[in-house]
Amino acid sequence: MKVQLFATCLVDSLFPEVGEAVVEVLAKAGVEVWFPKGQTCCGQPALNAGMRAEARTLALHTLEALEAEDVVVVPSGSCSEMIRHRYPELLADEPGQLKRARRLADRTYEFSEFLVDQLLVADFGAALPLVIGYHPSCHLLRGLGVDRQPLRLLEGIAGASTERLSPECCGFGGMFSIEMPEISAEMLERTLDRIRSSGIELVAGCDVSCLMQIEGGLRRAGSSVRCAHLAQLLAGREAGLK
Amino acid sequence: MTLAFRQRARQAIADPQLQRLLDQNADVRQQARMEALEELPQSGELRGRARSIRQQVVAEIGAYLDQFGARLAENGIQAQRAANAAEANRLILDIVQKHKAKLVAKSKSMLTEEIGLNAALEAAGIRPVETDLGEYVVQLRAEKPAHILTPALHLSTQDVAETFRRQLGASLGDDVDQINAEARRQLREVFLTAPVGITGVNFGVAETGTLCLVTNEGNGRMVATLPPVHIAVMGIERLVPTLDDLAVMLRLLPRFATGQAITSYVSLIHAPRRAGDPEGPTERHLILVDNGRSELASTAAAESLLCIRCGACLNACPIFREAGGHAYDSVYSGPIGAVLSPGLFGLEKYGHLGKASTLCGACTEACPVGIDIPGLLLNVRAEVEPKPLGRGLRLFSWVARSPTRFRWAQRTAALGGRLLARRAGWITQLPGPFAEWTHFRDFPPFASRPLRSRLRRARRPAKDRLPELEPEEAAPAAAQDAGEPDDRTDRFEAKLKALGGEVIRCAEFEAADRIVGQLYVLGASRLLSWGPVEPILFTVLQRLEREGFPVVQPEVPEGAGGTRPIRAFGEFPVGLTGAVAGLADTGSLILSGGSRRSLLPSLLPETHLAVVRSKDIYADLEGWLRAVGSPYVAGSSNLVLISGPSRTADIEMTLTMGVHGPRQLIVFLIE
Numbered sequence: 052m053k054v055q056l057f058a059t060c061l062v063d064s065l066f067p068e069v070g071e072a073v074v075e076v077l078a079k080a081g082v083e084v085w086f087p088k089g090q091t092c093c094g095q096p097a098l099n100a101g102m103r104a105e106a107r108t109l110a111l112h113t114l115e116a117l118e119a120e121d122v123v124v125v126p127s128g129s130c131s132e133m134i135r136h137r138y139p140e141l142l143a144d145e146p147g148q149l150k151r152a153r154r155l156a157d158r159t160y161e162f163s164e165f166l167v168d169q170l171l172v173a174d175f176g177a178a179l180p181l182v183i184g185y186h187p188s189c190h191l192l193r194g195l196g197v198d199r200q201p202l203r204l205l206e207g208i209a210g211a212s213t214e215r216l217s218p219e220c221c222g223f224g225g226m227f228s229i230e231m232p233e234i235s236a237e238m239l240e241r242t243l244d245r246i247r248s249s250g251i252e253l254v255a256g257c258d259v260s261c262l263m264q265i266e267g268g269l270r271r272a273g274s275s276v277r278c279a280h281l282a283q284l285l286a287g288r289e290a291g292l293k
Numbered sequence: 294m295t296l297a298f299r300q301r302a303r304q305a306i307a308d309p310q311l312q313r314l315l316d317q318n319a320d321v322r323q324q325a326r327m328e329a330l331e332e333l334p335q336s337g338e339l340r341g342r343a344r345s346i347r348q349q350v351v352a353e354i355g356a357y358l359d360q361f362g363a364r365l366a367e368n369g370i371q372a373q374r375a376a377n378a379a380e381a382n383r384l385i386l387d388i389v390q391k392h393k394a395k396l397v398a399k400s401k402s403m404l405t406e407e408i409g410l411n412a413a414l415e416a417a418g419i420r421p422v423e424t425d426l427g428e429y430v431v432q433l434r435a436e437k438p439a440h441i442l443t444p445a446l447h448l449s450t451q452d453v454a455e456t457f458r459r460q461l462g463a464s465l466g467d468d469v470d471q472i473n474a475e476a477r478r479q480l481r482e483v484f485l486t487a488p489v490g491i492t493g494v495n496f497g498v499a500e501t502g503t504l505c506l507v508t509n510e511g512n513g514r515m516v517a518t519l520p521p522v523h524i525a526v527m528g529i530e531r532l533v534p535t536l537d538d539l540a541v542m543l544r545l546l547p548r549f550a551t552g553q554a555i556t557s558y559v560s561l562i563h564a565p566r567r568a569g570d571p572e573g574p575t576e577r578h579l580i581l582v583d584n585g586r587s588e589l590a591s592t593a594a595a596e597s598l599l600c601i602r603c604g605a606c607l608n609a610c611p612i613f614r615e616a617g618g619h620a621y622d623s624v625y626s627g628p629i630g631a632v633l634s635p636g637l638f639g640l641e642k643y644g645h646l647g648k649a650s651t652l653c654g655a656c657t658e659a660c661p662v663g664i665d666i667p668g669l670l671l672n673v674r675a676e677v678e679p680k681p682l683g684r685g686l687r688l689f690s691w692v693a694r695s696p697t698r699f700r701w702a703q704r705t706a707a708l709g710g711r712l713l714a715r716r717a718g719w720i721t722q723l724p725g726p727f728a729e730w731t732h733f734r735d736f737p738p739f740a741s742r743p744l745r746s747r748l749r750r751a752r753r754p755a756k757d758r759l760p761e762l763e764p765e766e767a768a769p770a771a772a773q774d775a776g777e778p779d780d781r782t783d784r785f786e787a788k789l790k791a792l793g794g795e796v797i798r799c800a801e802f803e804a805a806d807r808i809v810g811q812l813y814v815l816g817a818s819r820l821l822s823w824g825p826v827e828p829i830l831f832t833v834l835q836r837l838e839r840e841g842f843p844v845v846q847p848e849v850p851e852g853a854g855g856t857r858p859i860r861a862f863g864e865f866p867v868g869l870t871g872a873v874a875g876l877a878d879t880g881s882l883i884l885s886g887g888s889r890r891s892l893l894p895s896l897l898p899e900t901h902l903a904v905v906r907s908k909d910i911y912a913d914l915e916g917w918l919r920a921v922g923s924p925y926v927a928g929s930s931n932l933v934l935i936s937g938p939s940r941t942a943d944i945e946m947t948l949t950m951g952v953h954g955p956r957q958l959i960v961f962l963i964e
Contacts, residue, residue, distance in 0.1 A: 052752075054545060058332065058744050058749070060693070060699075062382075062744060063703070063744040063745055064706065064739055064742070064743050064744075065738075065739055065740060066701050066737070066739050067740045067742065067743055067744035067747055070748070071743035071744070071747060071748075073753075074748065074752045076753050077752075078752045078753065078755050079755045079759065080754075080755075080759055081754045081755060081758060081759070082754050083751055083752065083753055083754050084751060084752045085392070085748075086744070086745060086748040086751075088696060088745065089701040090694050090696070091692075091693040091694070091695075092689070092690075092693040092699075094690070094693075096686060096689065097686055098671065098687075099652060100649065100674060100682060100683060101671060101672075101673070101674025101675035101677060102675070102683060102687070102690070103675050103677070104685055105687060105690035108690060109690055109694065109696060110901060111695055112693070112694050116696075121888075124919055125617060133382065140668075141349070142903075157823035165760065171761045171762040171764065172759045172761060172762065173762055174758070174759060175759065175889050189651070189654055189655070190651075190652075190654070193653070193654035193657070193658055194654060195656070203762075216895035218653050219611055219655075220611045220653035220655065222611070222651065222694050223651065224326070224651025224652060224653070225651075226648075226652070226682055226686075227648065227650070227651045228297070228730060229682070229727065229729045229730055230648055230682065230725055230729075231299055231302070231612075231648065231649070232296075232729040232730070232732055232733055233299070233302060233303050233306055233731070234299075234306070234612055234615045234616060235651075235733070236303050236732075236733035237306055237615045238611050238612075238615065238651075239733065239734065240388075241611075246314075250674075252866075264734065265736070266719075266732045266734045266737075267719065267734030267736060268728075268733070270718075270719055270734070270735040271721075271733065271734045271735050287890075289682050291371050291830070292737065293740070
């Protein structure tokens with residue numbers, strides 16, 4: 052089986068280590084992975100800013116970039132949700148494009164969802180003797196209904212004990228983090244409190260955007276706790292996002 | 294430009310007491326909602342039904358309004374449409390002035406806040422008194438409600454006590470019970486003397502012309518029962534097609550609002566006082582307010598009109614939890630407020646509220662009718678010109694349309710990042726608008742080699758196979774719901790007790806003895822009672838007469854103005870009534886009004902004694918409506934569901950019984 056990796060702009064530009072781990076894990080799971088060169092950003096930042104025209108343009112660009120018939124795997128709940136739910140909405144009035152968008156939506160999976168529900172694998176032989184806090188990111192949990200899959204994958208890590216953190220928004224919210232920084236910071240602080248109060252040694256998640264917010268906060272607070280994308284843990288790495 | 298919302302949120306964040314109260318609100322309400330839903334195994338299906346009921350209404354609002362209007366006219370409720378706030382206020386003022394009222398008793402209505410009714414009344418020399426405890430406090434302080442359900446959410450017990458001491462000259466301590474007692478005393482006087490009562494409406498039923506009022510304190514019942522004129526004010530979209538549909542909404546509204554299976558009181562108001570009714574307003578008016586709703590119904594934001602004002606999205610929203618209701622500067626705050634305010638009151642003032650969200654979806658998850666609030670917020674954002682960030686995003690989108698430009702931008706950013714980062718660490722100070730990020734957290738440097746440069750070739754799959762999951766493990770089947778025992782009487786008793794009611798089971802032959810005995814146990818000196826409309830009440834009344842125990846069966850003379858004779862019924866310690874039915878799933882009693890079935894014994898005294906027969910206990914409201922109930926709704930000008938004593942948690946979420954209605958409810962369950 053061949054899959055195309057839609058890495059997301061954040062993983063591509065800021066956290067290539069996460070992308071490498073995703074490739075490694077998928078290969079371990081028995082699939083061939085390739086990186087479509089035309090990919091950039093799914094357009095969610097534009098859509099979230101209310102800029103539909105720009106979001107539509109980037110949606111069309113992404114449709115083009117992921118035109119191959121292979122399954123698309125995305126290491127982000129948020130960007131998966133964009134492709135699966137918002138592309139068909141954005142292109143609802145353009146029958147030809149809508150058809151393409153629906154076809155793409157149907158073959159696009161978030162990373163953990165793809166492993167557990169499609170490939171039926173969860174035990175990668177990783178070992179990590181740590182208390183791991185799993186942060187259920189909003190679009191993954193509420194947008195895609197993906198929750199048990201990442202938890203099952205974490206269960207497969209020998210020596211790790213996993214705690215699911217309360218499903219409250221970390222306060223990232225894209226531009227929100229810059230336009231409403233005080234509220235964003237308060238929400239982050241509540242997330243950090245939950246991490247501190249439960250003796251968590253490593254925060255795992257499926258969205259680097261939230262993890263970037265959380266690790267940014269942990270670092271600023273002088274904490275030694277780090278974040279990691281689920282793929283990094285399955286690949287046996289523990290050093291943090293980068 | 295700093296957004297107005299952001300500025301006010303900053304102040305809220307800097308206020309530790311407000312933060313404590315907001316945290317408390319979120320924690321208590323969310324917990325309660327989740328527990329209530331655990332007890333409602335079919336909630337998913339009910340929410341689907343509720344959503345389609347509301348969609349049906351909003352899609353054909355004109356037709357439903359016509360049907361509703363025709364029924365109202367048949368029932369004798371005088372309905373008028375108001376296109377906007379000014380017109381609504383004028384219509385209401387006309388009625389109030391026609392009756393020469395100088396005092397108006399009001400029960401909580403966000404719609405009257407929306408149209409600014411109190412200011413309009415005051416300008417005409419009329420004194421409106423809010424009678425919901427939280428709203429009363431807010432009115433005394435000349436503030437705005439901080440939450441659609443809990444107006445005094447932002448105030449501590451000390452704040453409220455201080456307000457009462459200052460504004461009312463009351464001598465009381467910082468104690469919720471003392472505050473409630475003082476409010477009861479002050480407002481009882483208003484209920485008994487105001488010539489006009491104004492309420493909102495939770496739902497109107499199109500097929501029957503029924504007005505449904507959902508309250509906990511009992512003030513809504515008071516205001517709709519005691520003054521000789523009742524004016525109800527309702528948004529045109531708050532309709533449901535049928536009584537069955539109403540039953541669906543009633544199962545969801547209180548559970549999502551406060552985690553209650555049902556509120557203490559649900560009134561189904563059908564008509565003004567009819568011949569034979571012992572009391573009730575001789576005039577009932579309904580003002581149907583549009584104020585931007587029809588226009589909204591024809592836009593993409595029509596979905597926001599599905600809202601039933603339960604407040605669940607406010608309680609679930611992490612932004613509301615930090616910023617509080619006042620930060621939205623609108624009668625409708627929280628996620629739904631960020632959609633409704635620009636939709637109803639204009640983008641110019643409220644468009645920026647679209648940004649008051651991370652689009653986390655907690656609101657939609659909490660919404661009983663599944664409104665896609667994040668989607669609607671995106672629409673609001675799309676209508677507002679996003680500057681200056683918009684310019685940046687437009688540039689970013691241009692860059693991202695070309696992989697070559699994108700790669701170039703990555704290189705530039707990586708170079709910039711290396712200049713900003715201290716050694717290999719994260720960046721602690723970003724330039725320009727991005728400084729807002731690094732005020733509170735570090736930012737990762739851009740990778741010097743992005744992923745696209747690292748993945749030039751496809752990665753071949755590994756040879757070894759991993760252990761495969763069993764399909765069940767990959768997608769476990771949904772857990773089966775445990776069956777519930779179908780003993781209606783037992784469930785009725787258990788539910789009612791859980792609500793703070795008392796249940797005395799007895800046989801028919803001993804019932805009268807037990808009731809009379811209870812009067813002596815309570816130390817009652819007199820009784821306000823229904824007439825001898827059924828055998829047990831007949832026997833009780835006969836016994837009491839023989840024993841010379843003072844009993845009054847209230848009958849308010851019609852059209853009485855001035856010093857209202859209803860006052861004479863205000864001082865009775867105990868009331869006695871029958872009930873047409875009981876509901877097992879909520880522990881509710883259903884009381885119909887009508888001749889010799891006064892509503893006052895279940896409303897005014899401190900203790901309410903009620904008789905219900907086990908054969909009249911139905912599984913739920915739908916079951917009762919289907920079996921026998923619908924004619925009772927039409928046959929009674931004011932039918933009420935009573936579920937436990939009157940209650941409030943308006944002050945710091947502290948539950949207190951008996952704020953306006955009875956403090957104690959004792960049900961004699963006849964087997």
